[in-house]
Amino acid sequence: MVWGAWICLLSPLAAACLITLGGQRLSRRGAGYLATAACFVAFGGAVASFIGLLGRDGSQREILSTAWTWITGGSYQSGLSILIDPLSVFMMLIVSGVGALIVWYSVGYMDGDTEERRYFAYMSLFVFSMLLLVQGGNLLLLLAGWGMVGLSSYLLIGFWHERPSAIAAAKKAFVMNAIGDATMALAFFLLIEKANSLDFGILGGQYSSTVANLVALGLLGGAVAKSAQIPLHTWLPDAMEGPTPVSALIHAATMVTAGVYLIVRTHAIFEQAPKIADLAAGLGALTLLLAGLIALVQVDIKRVIAYSTMSQIGYMFLGAGIGSYPNAMFHLMTHAFFKALLFMAAGIVIHALINEQDIRKMGGLRQLSPKTYWGFLIGSLALVGIFPFAGFFSKDSILAAAMAKGTYGYILWAAGLAGTFLTGLYTFRLLFLVFWGEPSAFVREHFHALGRDVIAVSLAVPVGVLAVLSIVGGWIQFSPWWHPVTTWLQTVAEPTVTPESWQEWLSIALSLLLGLSGIGVAWLIYGARRLAVPRLPFAQRTLEHKFYFDEAYDALFYTPAVSLANLLRRGVEQPLIADSGRDLGDDTRDLGGLVARAQTGLLRTYALAIASSVAVLAIVFVVVK
Amino acid sequence: MIALLGPEASWYLGVAAFLFATGALGVLLRRNPLIVLLSLEIMLNGGNLALIGFARNLGDGGGQIFALAVMAVAASEVVVGLGLIVALNRKRVTLDVDRLNTLRG
Numbered sequence: 001m002v003w004g005a006w007i008c009l010l011s012p013l014a015a016a017c018l019i020t021l022g023g024q025r026l027s028r029r030g031a032g033y034l035a036t037a038a039c040f041v042a043f044g045g046a047v048a049s050f051i052g053l054l055g056r057d058g059s060q061r062e063i064l065s066t067a068w069t070w071i072t073g074g075s076y077q078s079g080l081s082i083l084i085d086p087l088s089v090f091m092m093l094i095v096s097g098v099g100a101l102i103v104w105y106s107v108g109y110m111d112g113d114t115e116e117r118r119y120f121a122y123m124s125l126f127v128f129s130m131l132l133l134v135q136g137g138n139l140l141l142l143l144a145g146w147g148m149v150g151l152s153s154y155l156l157i158g159f160w161h162e163r164p165s166a167i168a169a170a171k172k173a174f175v176m177n178a179i180g181d182a183t184m185a186l187a188f189f190l191l192i193e194k195a196n197s198l199d200f201g202i203l204g205g206q207y208s209s210t211v212a213n214l215v216a217l218g219l220l221g222g223a224v225a226k227s228a229q230i231p232l233h234t235w236l237p238d239a240m241e242g243p244t245p246v247s248a249l250i251h252a253a254t255m256v257t258a259g260v261y262l263i264v265r266t267h268a269i270f271e272q273a274p275k276i277a278d279l280a281a282g283l284g285a286l287t288l289l290l291a292g293l294i295a296l297v298q299v300d301i302k303r304v305i306a307y308s309t310m311s312q313i314g315y316m317f318l319g320a321g322i323g324s325y326p327n328a329m330f331h332l333m334t335h336a337f338f339k340a341l342l343f344m345a346a347g348i349v350i351h352a353l354i355n356e357q358d359i360r361k362m363g364g365l366r367q368l369s370p371k372t373y374w375g376f377l378i379g380s381l382a383l384v385g386i387f388p389f390a391g392f393f394s395k396d397s398i399l400a401a402a403m404a405k406g407t408y409g410y411i412l413w414a415a416g417l418a419g420t421f422l423t424g425l426y427t428f429r430l431l432f433l434v435f436w437g438e439p440s441a442f443v444r445e446h447f448h449a450l451g452r453d454v455i456a457v458s459l460a461v462p463v464g465v466l467a468v469l470s471i472v473g474g475w476i477q478f479s480p481w482w483h484p485v486t487t488w489l490q491t492v493a494e495p496t497v498t499p500e501s502w503q504e505w506l507s508i509a510l511s512l513l514l515g516l517s518g519i520g521v522a523w524l525i526y527g528a529r530r531l532a533v534p535r536l537p538f539a540q541r542t543l544e545h546k547f548y549f550d551e552a553y554d555a556l557f558y559t560p561a562v563s564l565a566n567l568l569r570r571g572v573e574q575p576l577i578a579d580s581g582r583d584l585g586d587d588t589r590d591l592g593g594l595v596a597r598a599q600t601g602l603l604r605t606y607a608l609a610i611a612s613s614v615a616v617l618a619i620v621f622v623v624v625k
Numbered sequence: 626m627i628a629l630l631g632p633e634a635s636w637y638l639g640v641a642a643f644l645f646a647t648g649a650l651g652v653l654l655r656r657n658p659l660i661v662l663l664s665l666e667i668m669l670n671g672g673n674l675a676l677i678g679f680a681r682n683l684g685d686g687g688g689q690i691f692a693l694a695v696m697a698v699a700a701s702e703v704v705v706g707l708g709l710i711v712a713l714n715r716k717r718v719t720l721d722v723d724r725l726n727t728l729r730g
Contacts, residue, residue, distance in 0.1 A: 601729030603661075603722050607652050 001052025002065045005084045008045030008092055009131050011038045016124035019117055028116040032107035035120040039100035039127055046092035049084050058491055061086055064137050071140070076196055081137030083200065087492040090329060090485075091134035091261055098253045098336045099127045101462035105344050106245040108458035109351060119159060123249070126152035130254050134261060139188055139198040142265070146184065146222065149258065150177040153250050157242040169238035176235040180225025187218025203268040216273035219266055220280050227259030227313045229287045234549050236310055240302040244350060247302055248343035252309050253336040260313065260332050263320040264493050271323070271496065278408060281321025285415035288314025290547060292422030296429065297543040300357045301346050304430045308383060309339055311419060315398050318412055323496030324401035326486035330477055331398055333485075334390035337473045338382035341466035345376040348459055349434060353446050359430065364439030368447050371460070373435045375467045380431050382470040384424045384515040390474035392512070395420070397479035400499040400507040409497075413507070420511045424518020432526035480504045637678025644671030656721050658713070662706045669699045 015038030019031045026034065053061045066081035082088075103123050110116050129152050133145030150173075158170030188198060194211055195202040207215070223229075228236035228251075239251050250256070263270060263280060270277040288311045295307035312335050319328030350357055352369060366373040382389035385396065395416075402413040439447070450456040477485040480501060499507075524531045545551065644667055651664025673692040680688025713720060 599729060601726030603725070604653050607649075611649055611653070 001049050002063060002084065004045040004048030004052065005065065005082055005089075005092070005135060006045070008042045008049065008096060009082060009128070009135055011041040011045065012124045012128040012131065014038060016121050016128060019121040019124065023117070026117065029107065029111070031117040031120040032103075032110070035124045036100060036104045036107060038124055039096055039103045042096040042127065042131065043093070043100050046089065046096045050089050050093060053084065053086060053089055061491055066137065076192060078138055078140045078198055080141070082135040082141075083137040084135075085492055086488050086490075087261075087265060087329070088134050090333070090489065092131060094333055094336050095127065095130045095134060095254050098340050098466070099130070099249060101465055102245050102249040102253065102340060102344070103127070104458055105248070105347070105462040106243070108455040109245050109347055110243060111455050115159075119156075119243070122152055122155045122159065123246075126156060126250065126255075130258070133258055138200065139191070139266075142262075143181070143184060143188060146226070146258065146262075147181055149255050150174060150181065150226070153177070153239070153255055156246040156250060157239045159242055159246065163241065165238075166241040169235070169241040173235040173239050176232050177225050179232060180222040183218040183221030183225075185218075187215045187222075190215055190218070200265065203266050207269075207272060209273070212269055212272035213276055216266075216269050216276035217279075219262060219269065220276055220283075223259030223262045223280070223317075224283060225259075226262075227256050227317065228310050229259070229283050229314065229317055230290060231549070233287060233291070233310055234546070234553065237298075237303050237306045237546070240300065240306050244302065244343060244347035247306070248340045248347070251306060252339035252343050256309060256313055257316065257332045257336070260316040260320050260328050263317070264325045264329060267320070267323070267325055267493050270321075277321050277323065279321070281318045281402075281408075281412055284314040284317025284319075284321055285412045285419075286314070287311065288318070288419040289415055289422070292419050292426060294543050294546050295426040296422070297540060299360050301349065301359050301362070301430065301434065302343070302357055304359070304426060305339070305342050305346060308342075308423065308427065309335075311423065312339065312383070315395055315416060315419070318416060319398035319401060322402055322405045322409060322412065324398060325493035325495055326477075326483070326489045327394065327397040327401055327479070327495070329489060329493075330485045331391075331394035334382065334394040334470075334474050337466055338379045338390055338470040341375060341463060341470050342379035342383065344459075344463050344466065345372050345379060348372045348450070348463065349376075351459070352448060352450065353443065354448070356442070356446065359433045361440060361442040362434045363437045364435070364443060365447075366435040368439060368443070369449065372463075375463045376431060376435065378467045378470050380427045382474070383427050384519060385420060385511055386515055386519075387512060388471070388475070390470045390472075392508075393474035393476075393478055396508045396511050397477070397499075397504070399511055400479065400504040401495070401497050403503040403507065404497040404499040417507075417510055417514055421514040421518040424515040424520075425522050428519045428522035429526050432522060436527055480508075634678050634682035637681070638675055641671045641675035641678060644668070644674060647671075656723055658706075658710050658720055658722055658725075661722060662703065662710070665706075666699060666703065669695060 012035075015035050019026060019034060022031070062083070062085040064081055064083050066079040068080055069077060070080040071078045103120070106119070106123060110119055113119065126149065129145050129148035131145075133142060133149055136142040136145050154170045154174040154177075157173050158167050160166045190211060191198060191202065194207060195205055221232075225232040236251060236256065240247055242250075270280070291307045291310035291314060295304050295311065298304045298307060312331070316328045316331050316335070319325070319331060348369070349362070349365060349372060352365075352372075353362070356362070378389065382391040385391040399413055399416045399420075402409045402416060405412070450459065477483050479486075479499075486495065525533055542548070648664045648666070648668030648671060651667065652661050655661055655664065673695050676688040676692045676695070678688075680686060680692075710720065713725075718724070
């Protein structure tokens with residue numbers, strides 16, 4: 001079982017190294033299959049760990065396997081160790097399972113790209129980093145994984161490095177994530193100072209409320225940046241510049257949900273800092289509403305899905321913030337299924353239309369590509385949370401849990417319900433615009449169907465598997481009646497809120513109703529076109545500018561920083577550093593010229609100089625003596 | 626050494642200083658390299674006289690030995706100096722030290 005976990009962690013790393021070192025000796029598609037195989041091996045290892053844990057008693061399900069002592073400093077020590085417990089195994093299964101499917105899909109999607117080997121090396125590196133993040137046996141290794149995930153995400157977003165917009169998006173993502181990494185590192189410094197350790201165990205210790213608040217705030221900063229929650233969310237939509245499977249893997253299924261994992265993993269400290277936990281829930285609620293609103297006006301198929309990702313992670317933050325950890329993790333899992341499905345179905349659409357992403361040019365794809373339509377429809381229904389699809393089971397239990405949290409919980413609950421309506425609206429706006437109606441001129445001209453070859457298989461099979469998972473995946477837990485996920489995670493993250501039965505049913509009924517009415521409104525406007533699209537110029541402009549976050553950050557940070565830098569360049573660097581070198585040279589030369597005049601070439605002046613110097617020395621010697 | 630006859634050491638030193646100053650003035654003021662060389666010899670001999678005077682005063686032969694060594698060096702120096710002057714003369718260079726200023730910076 002311990003071996004299974006190590007294999008799970010190391011096989012993607014091995015694939016990354018092999019592809020990197022293999023170079024041209026490995027064919028392009030070979031690199032793809034190697035990465036895919038490594039991810040499936042990792043999934044096998046995760047399954048082995050899972051089965052191993054299942055065979056154990058509830059209280060015995062926590063194994064820390066240390067390879068060697070990694071860092072020693074004074075009395076501080078950190079091991080290179082992995083933790084195998086229900087939470088990490090849960091994440092391992094999702095990351096390696098969904099990851100393997102997406103890497104396999106990439107084999108088809110990236111076919112014909114000039115730099116496939118680099119792509120698959122990055123993908124394997126990413127899966128390894130993500131597994132390190134979830135398996136790390138102490139906070140330091142978690143941070144290492146956290147940083148490496150940010151790095152591989154940077155590399156993958158900027159994969160098409162000949163596009164300036166991709167490079168800009170990669171940098172933006174990296175900088176935003178670095179802010180979160182920094183606040184996390186600060187929290188860890190504080191923990192080292194107080195507890196002299198970074199093991200997960202110390203999180204349960206008693207800290208003064210200031211320390212607990214600061215640590216929780218630092219961790220929340222990291223989580224917010226990684227999970228693209230307000231106010232550090234602006235990088236995620238831009239990150240859609242990367243290849244679509246990357247968006248599916250990093251920006252839907254795994255990396256962006258790492259923040260939720262972090263909160264659940266460190267929930268002990270959040271329970272000591274209830275205000276910060278409330279802040280997390282509030283940020284989640286705010287994000288899910290704002291992202292849902294922005295998604296209504298986006299015209300890029302991937303950006304719509306990206307905003308819906310932000311919105312869904314908002315639900316997870318809400319759940320984790322109010323202490324309903326298993327439900328947040330459950331939603332993380334179902335979200336990984338249906339969001340990866342949506343991204344990959346969208347990838348097939350983009351592929352079929354030769355890299356067109358503007359939904360205004362699409363339409364009528366249902367007739368041309370019915371299977372993709374079905375996949376997308378299943379993903380959309382699961383996203384909105386319609387019975388019996390996956391999102392139905394997970395989202396409603398988060399909302400129900402919010403009701404059990406008092407007045408603040410009811411505000412969150414209302415926000416979540418409003419979000420459900422928005423989800424229905426924007427998801428089906430996308431679906432109707434892309435798939436319904438008559439094929440547009442653009443589509444008729446550019447559409448080319450998939451062949452029946454190995455590429456089509458590698459595109460279609462993962463989508464099919466995820467579609468099945470999006471249908472059945474939610475049935476694992478139905479909170480009013482059965483809850484194995486909660487039971488499984490109980491030893492690691494015991495929920496602090498338990499909703500009443502009537503709250504469960506009320507949330508289910510209302511969110512189903514609101515989701516359906518969202519779909520209904522979308523159908524009236526975009527499907528049947530009975531209603532005109534409402535024209536609200538002000539709202540439209542605000543939403544198209546994404547609530548002016550980018551503009552505000554530009555004005556607040558970017559512009560002042562650039563002007564300050566320019567000022568320093570002109571006021572300090574130019575006179576002090578650039579000019580000083582030249583001046584130093586000039587002055588030395590002038591001085592040399594002066595001294596050179598003493599060198600007359602006349603023997604007598606030298607003799608006079610020597611004689612008078614000796615005379616002076618003699619006098620000094622005699623007088624001072 | 627037995628008790629000293631003749632004038633005291635300061636007299637020797639006075640003469641030595643006079644000789645040295647004469648030589649130095651000659652080196653500084655005269656333009657003919659031959660005379661400059663000659664003045665150098667006078668300076669050396671001023672130094673020698675001081676050495677011998679001290680040797681006599683202290684009753685130590687070391688100073689006299691040193692003066693002999695200086696004479697030997699002076700002789701070889703004269704050889705080099707005269708050789709240079711002859712070489713200059715052969716090149717039809719005016720024998721004037723103020724003209725020999727090629728090393729000016």
